[in-house]
Amino acid sequence: MKKFLGAAIGNCVHVGGVVNFLRLAEDEGNTTEFLGAAVKIEKLINTIIEIKPHVVSVGYRLTPDAVRPLLNKLKNYIYEKNLKDIEWIFGGTKPVAEIAKEYDFFCKIFDGTEDLDEVINYLRGRNLKETVGNAPQNIIERIEGKYPYPVIRHHFGLPSFEDTYEGIKKIANAKVLDVISIGPDQNAQENFFTPEKMNHDLDGAGGVPLRKVEDFEKLYEASRRGNYPLLRCYSGTAEVFPFAQMLKNTINNAWCAVPLCWYNVLDGRGKREVLDSITESQQLMKWHADRNIPIEVNEAHHWSLRDAHDTIGVVMAYLAAYNAKKMGVKNYIAQYMFNVPPSMHPSMDLAKMLAKIELIESLEDENFKVYRQVRAGLASLSADLDVAKGQLASSTYLAMSIKPHIVHVVGFSEADHAAKSEDVIESCKIVRGVIRSTLHGMVDMTKEQVVENRKNELIEEVRILLNTIKSLYPESKDPFSDPKVLTAIIKRGIIDAPHLRGNKSAKGTLETRIVDGKCMPYSKILGRVVSEKERVTELLNDEMDKSFSA
Template identity: 65%
Template sequence: MKKIIAAAIGNCVHVAGVANFLKLAEKEGYDTDFLGPAVSIENLIKAIKKQKPDIVGVSYRLTPSAVKPLLDELQRAIEDNGLLNIEWLFGGTRPVCEVAKSYSFFKEIFDGSSDDEFTICYLSGKSSDCKDTYFESSLIERINRKYPYPVLRHHFGLPSLSATIEGIKTISEAKVLDVISIAPDQNAQEHFFEMEKASSALDGAGGVPVRSPEDFIKMYEASRRGNYPLLRCYSGTSDVFRFAEMLRETINNSWAAVPLCWYNVLDGRGPRDVETSIRENQALMKWHGDRNIPVEVNESHHWSLRDAHDTIGVASAFLAAYNAKRMGVKDYIAQYMFNVPPAISPKMDLAKMLAKIEMIESLENEHFKAYRQVRSGLASFPDDLNTAKGQMAASIYLGMAVKPHIVHVVGFCEAHHAALPEDIIESASIARGVIKNCLLGLPDMSMDREVQSRKNQLIDEAQYLLKSMYQISPESKDPWCDPSVIAEAIAIGILDAPHLKGNKAAKGTLKTRMVNGCCVAYDDVKDTVISECDRIDMLFNRIDMLTK
């Protein structure tokens, strides 16, 4: 067993960093000894001679000018006593560490800019650069190593390919993200394999103008530095299987994002009818499931963003996971978007997410595992950047109550401008600060009486909605996975949203309001909240009347 001793030297009494380093070393199997604060160089050398350690760590966190005489004294003592064979480490503030870098006997210098994982990387005998021998190439491996610390993700894509490539380098070297989600522009998503159909006016609209597999390879190569972040990319909206295969081959797409009911006439993103798009989306889920690629089904928040009441948000979250499981997906990324709609209260937001979690994770077995991914709702962000930082931090704090495996960081600047590398690094750093404090121990907000009451109510209502889908087509063997049944549920209003008014593929008659911090179905004529039982029953009664 290797021996490490460490001390704060000179007149420095700041020992928290030293103590944390030694705790991590103990977990990695080292024999450790903390010599204490304000240890003189003379006493340090005496301890070294007595204990004969393999590694010595020294720390100093005061002014840079005061550390140089100490390190000069330490260097002389090392040389005079023949101690250069020992592995010497230094820790301190960044300005002090800049001074320490001029002393060649230090093998590694820790300036506090990196998290514990980099210290563990060093202690575990890996390269001090923590290359891909340490940083896993798959999402699930990285989750398993880091949990309960969540994997951090942020999307990125600038209107210039070269600027995006340089940005990926900068973000990777900052070591603050585990996953960079590449945001391609509209032309890439729609016409990647038929660029002759693209409009040059849309180049760079919404993301990076990638035009060839080689462009993706360049972005992947740019990420092979720092903490070697995983890459993923939003799915294409045409020729989806070919696009998915290309992403797998070029960037080792860490997981796929597929809708269930969207990207069609329902949201105006394509000409497909709802039933056809559901079938194709299911097939795309199966394609990824067959290849053991994790899948995220972006469904629930599409309804909530269109002001559907919370019950539909919960029911559609279950439907998305259910369809992924039925299509053979083994690792399911369940996204929980907080702050949607923006006026929802934190209590009611948490209740909604807990209801989704309970229903989704009821599907788990040895062949299906759900991973929790939390994110902030963009519409909740103000355009004042300082206020937005507060909103981002508050949202992540609430999200940590569900013990997520992934935190999708939404940059504080997103309501003001598309995130630049420096914005992403700052946002991720804020997120890391929030998460670090949360992991010290949060009160269990999930046990709040109002939260539990609302959660149970939402589960009951969502189950009623889901059971009602069996009435649409009694002969269907699996209504929750039947594209025709799901499409009909949208057409008759079981699944509905106020923003779908006038859409020929949907009922579009649902009215909702914010009441006591939650989004509920509402009867404007009677000026009252409608229970889900009454809402569904009224829909079927109207259908019965029309068919008689």
């Protein structure tokens, strides 16, 4: 703990910067004293001699030429009174800060372009000259070093390898994010180890065409600059274990993102049957857990993106975390994708996320730690890029209500084109602006009664669905992690989504409607939305009728 003293000197009455800095210092456990505005140099020096602070923060935001005489006087007093051992900090506008750089007694100069995470790093004793030695290369350390400021992540992968390589350099040098998620094309995900199976007409479709181990190594090398962002990458959809090992060896994969029930015949992103892919995904979780690599199971939003109702989204969020814990994962990254479906009301969206959080974090213990990651829903962003920027900011503001550890920034350009490096940088700056405005005070929307009521309603519905799964498979020792049970409940429609209609591996009969901003199950027989109990009862009765008919 240190003692901080702050003041705006000379005739400067602009104290906002000093006050905010001292508030951040207090949040980090330090003691502070603020002298006020327009403080004379003599008063500042006398106070320093009296209270003996460890750090003195000097602010000045007026004319650059007017600050020089003040700093000259301050310099003379520092040497005359032997105050060089104090940690001197200056804050001002960019032109004034340029003058301050001429004075070697300042150990740090803030010019207003820094974001809160940089200030927090400074207060925690980290030199802001970013080098690989002091920029954590482990996601958990990166989170713990910044929180409550969240780690910033963005997806990046262009159809051209060279453009992706050069883009990563630009993004790293911009120092606007902490994690670059490499997006390989589908050919790479599915056939990296079997290139003879690739359809080269589809090269670059959905991401960057990575074809050699050296391609991954080169992208990692491109990130070794600026603030040394971590790299991570999608999991493979075939040969998943060699792919995982290759990611670990080449880009030091920050964490593994693996679905529980997808990347197979359900979504067409692979040729694996559902049972095989669930079994393999569980083993892939265990593979990473054995190597102490964090896991994200990007499961729940896959159902919501296909218009499954809210209860299914929450259940699958819980089952994803449950399976990760079962496989020995110690650090679990829970992704909360807002705005899916896009027509959900913000209050109901927030309630859904709070229900997920309550259930997922009920699994926490000394061996299982959960980190919250938020993002905007891709389909919610307009093709009008100016409108999309507003939507990205709005979604981020809502998501900050759950105090995330990671913000997965979705590029505002995605509805129009894959994000280029300049789009990534601008999107991250938009999000950082929102974070700056919310981190130290915002309306607590989680306490709204309508949100609380919906959250509790969802938890009750979730319990009904989970109990149904248990009761249907009493022979299973653990139905929530039994691949055969998970496969069966998709086939039977216990877990379903409207977009799966016609898929031979799913029931595909679920109907849903948005009512009062909630995504609800709908019965064509009853002609209205129904509760989860009603939905499951109707589904099982239909099964029974067909069984009797057969």
